[in-house]
Amino acid sequence: MDGLPSEEEQEMTTETATVDVDVTVPDPQTASHSKELDSNFQTVGEVRVANARMTCTDVNVYYGDKHAIKHCNLDIGENQVIAMIGPSGCGKSTFLRCLNRMNDTIDICRVTGEIKLDQQDIYDKRLDVVPLRAQVGMVFQKPNPFPKSIYDNIAYGPRIHGLASSRAELDEIVERSLSKAGLWNEVKDRLDQPGNGLSGGQQQRLCIARTIAVEPEVILMDEPCSALDPIATAKVEELIDELRQNYTIAIVTHSMQQAARVSQRTAYFHLGSLVEVGETTQVFTNPQHKLTEDYITGRFG
Amino acid sequence: MTETTQANNNRGRSIDIVNASLKRRYARERRFRYLGLSAVILGLLFVGTLFVDIISKGYSAFVQTHIVLDVYFDPEVIDPDGTADPAVIARADFRQIARQPLRELFPEVSGRRDKRALYKILSSGAPYQLLDMVQADPSLIGTRQTVELIADDDIDMLAKGHIDRTAPPADRRVNDKVIGWVDKLESQGLIRKNFNTAFFTNGDSREPELAGIGGAVAGSFYTLLVTLSLSFPIGVAAAIYLEEFAPKNRWTDIIEVNINNLAAVPSIVFGLLGLAMFINLFGLPRSAPLVGGLVLTLMTLPTIIIASRAALKSVPPSIREAALGVGASRMQTVFHHVLPLAMPGMLTGTIIGMAQALGETAPLLMIGMVAFIVDVPGGPLDPSTVLPVQVFLWADSPERAFVERTSAAIMVLLAFLVAMNAIAVIMRRRFERRW
Ligand SMILES: Nc1ncnc2c1ncn2[C@@H]1O[C@H](COP(=O)(O)OP(=O)(O)OP(=O)(O)O)[C@@H](O)[C@H]1O
Ligand SMILES: [Mg+2]
Numbered sequence: 062m063d064g065l066p067s068e069e070e071q072e073m074t075t076e077t078a079t080v081d082v083d084v085t086v087p088d089p090q091t092a093s094h095s096k097e098l099d100s101n102f103q104t105v106g107e108v109r110v111a112n113a114r115m116t117c118t119d120v121n122v123y124y125g126d127k128h129a130i131k132h133c134n135l136d137i138g139e140n141q142v143i144a145m146i147g148p149s150g151c152g153k154s155t156f157l158r159c160l161n162r163m164n165d166t167i168d169i170c171r172v173t174g175e176i177k178l179d180q181q182d183i184y185d186k187r188l189d190v191v192p193l194r195a196q197v198g199m200v201f202q203k204p205n206p207f208p209k210s211i212y213d214n215i216a217y218g219p220r221i222h223g224l225a226s227s228r229a230e231l232d233e234i235v236e237r238s239l240s241k242a243g244l245w246n247e248v249k250d251r252l253d254q255p256g257n258g259l260s261g262g263q264q265q266r267l268c269i270a271r272t273i274a275v276e277p278e279v280i281l282m283d284e285p286c287s288a289l290d291p292i293a294t295a296k297v298e299e300l301i302d303e304l305r306q307n308y309t310i311a312i313v314t315h316s317m318q319q320a321a322r323v324s325q326r327t328a329y330f331h332l333g334s335l336v337e338v339g340e341t342t343q344v345f346t347n348p349q350h351k352l353t354e355d356y357i358t359g360r361f362g
Numbered sequence: 363m364t365e366t367t368q369a370n371n372n373r374g375r376s377i378d379i380v381n382a383s384l385k386r387r388y389a390r391e392r393r394f395r396y397l398g399l400s401a402v403i404l405g406l407l408f409v410g411t412l413f414v415d416i417i418s419k420g421y422s423a424f425v426q427t428h429i430v431l432d433v434y435f436d437p438e439v440i441d442p443d444g445t446a447d448p449a450v451i452a453r454a455d456f457r458q459i460a461r462q463p464l465r466e467l468f469p470e471v472s473g474r475r476d477k478r479a480l481y482k483i484l485s486s487g488a489p490y491q492l493l494d495m496v497q498a499d500p501s502l503i504g505t506r507q508t509v510e511l512i513a514d515d516d517i518d519m520l521a522k523g524h525i526d527r528t529a530p531p532a533d534r535r536v537n538d539k540v541i542g543w544v545d546k547l548e549s550q551g552l553i554r555k556n557f558n559t560a561f562f563t564n565g566d567s568r569e570p571e572l573a574g575i576g577g578a579v580a581g582s583f584y585t586l587l588v589t590l591s592l593s594f595p596i597g598v599a600a601a602i603y604l605e606e607f608a609p610k611n612r613w614t615d616i617i618e619v620n621i622n623n624l625a626a627v628p629s630i631v632f633g634l635l636g637l638a639m640f641i642n643l644f645g646l647p648r649s650a651p652l653v654g655g656l657v658l659t660l661m662t663l664p665t666i667i668i669a670s671r672a673a674l675k676s677v678p679p680s681i682r683e684a685a686l687g688v689g690a691s692r693m694q695t696v697f698h699h700v701l702p703l704a705m706p707g708m709l710t711g712t713i714i715g716m717a718q719a720l721g722e723t724a725p726l727l728m729i730g731m732v733a734f735i736v737d738v739p740g741g742p743l744d745p746s747t748v749l750p751v752q753v754f755l756w757a758d759s760p761e762r763a764f765v766e767r768t769s770a771a772i773m774v775l776l777a778f779l780v781a782m783n784a785i786a787v788i789m790r791r792r793f794e795r796r797w
Binding site: 168 | 678680681683684685686688691694703
């Protein structure tokens, strides 16, 4: 309204820009500081890290004809939290869902490029997605508890993977997971009640507990705190910090403060492109790309 | 900004425009409501007429007229040599035993024709009733018992008031003499109307008073058993495969179109197919519930597959993602999470398919389930008929007594259908879960 272009207009400008620069390739140095997206999908900042757990090389995602992720290169480092930020619809969830092949469930979705987990290409045809997803767990953007009891929601993963040898052990996993997610005190007296009878924020924590119950090594969290009050949010952030000691975490968030608080690295996505990656402190204090700067200073419409 | 404000001013306040349009909107809503209501009322009216017609015609079939007689189980007739041999008893002339009390009640009746008319008050099944009694308890021989013997269908109709006594005798099934006898029996309290158990246990018969739906119900039961045990697992398995596992490509599209087409194929075509395939090619017996069940399986499969696929589609994808996300395999996802949520819809579809199959007639005519079968079938390979075919057969019979039996059979059929649909509703309620 205040003269800022709407999202569609932005997309249009980008597209014209892409067509334009196909003829004359501009100097990457100047392009990176301009307001436009880079025509070669060059990311500003260091996309690689020394101790990478997951390595993405030239990842493209298409929903039918829609090019949702464009030539994305990114490393996800061991024992650290990477935050993914960006305007709504820029492809954060899409990118996150590539990392445990959750996009397989969408018929029209096509992924190209290479994503490696511990040097193993996860899009290899021979790769079994079941152990992959046990290893790379996910908390979805919309809370999606099973229409079963709270207990069964948590116990399901450990049960199918055979992680508990006895009922007592399973009980312990359930209690530990719920406690970590900050939900135990609220539900300990009604574990047999349906999980979808909880409030939205409780459901979100239930889904977090369900994910950590199978102890995945990489945890993908898509806006895990979007429906939580500040206290529960603090609890989840504490959990993320604690998990970081042993796990690798990628988190999508719309809260700049949260990204600054919990993450070591931050990736900024814009209209399907990975615009800038870097140390969180550096990205927030001294963004290199104009788009990143606009976004984190709130000048983005 | 300024432009929109300008536009607003030109148009006037939004709320005024809204208020102005309200009256028209509400009028339209009201019209729609009345239209819907009248459609519902019309539907109820039709159903009500159907029910009233059938029940008013059929309710009297649930009682049967009996004649109370003092029967002497004459040893001279039943077992003259005192052998107590069941074979001898079975050959005995129980007609004579049944007629004797009538002769005693109406000593004035003489002449061959009158006597025969008198004996015809009793059903031709009455002697067998006595035989059954003696076979069950041989000590009855030589005693005198008060027995309720089943009356002939004409007497039954007369007693129920379905025969117009004022009509000229030539147009009546019973003449004045018989009416006189019946009235005399009635005045002595010897005519009794009892609940008609035979109607539910007997097979078909040429004599309306002996005909029952027992055989047809058993035939329907075996037929539906075969249909259910084949079409439910096959239909659900096909739906699960198509919905959850099959790749979405041109082949699955073709299969989908064909399944939808199959649901619209006239049922008689399935009957012809069954005749050609199951009977002529595979050599399965004619008129058997097994073949009927197979044919009805072909017919109900599309219904079940379509309903099951719709049920699977309605399970939100987020549930599948949740299961896959914690590392469940596709099989586990389907069987642990999707199937339980889709089950009510699948069961509803199956029961509706079964109800359809229960009421189906045409394809069964093609495979010979229309035969006149007296015995109640004991298994899916015995020749039998089914309820709707029984209705069809009886509706074709000239006897007045078959009219009420036809309606009664329809009532039983409708009762089964209503019960099945009620079960479908209950199951849907019971298994329904929110997500
Ligand atoms: N299943 C789908 N089918 C088609 N297009 C999709 C699908 N899912 C996402 N998209 C498109 O891909 C783009 C990226 O979507 P994505 O969900 O990844 O955005 P996001 O960054 O997570 O946004 P938000 O912050 O609002 O969650 C959007 O333009 C969206 O319209
Ligand atoms: Mg998202």
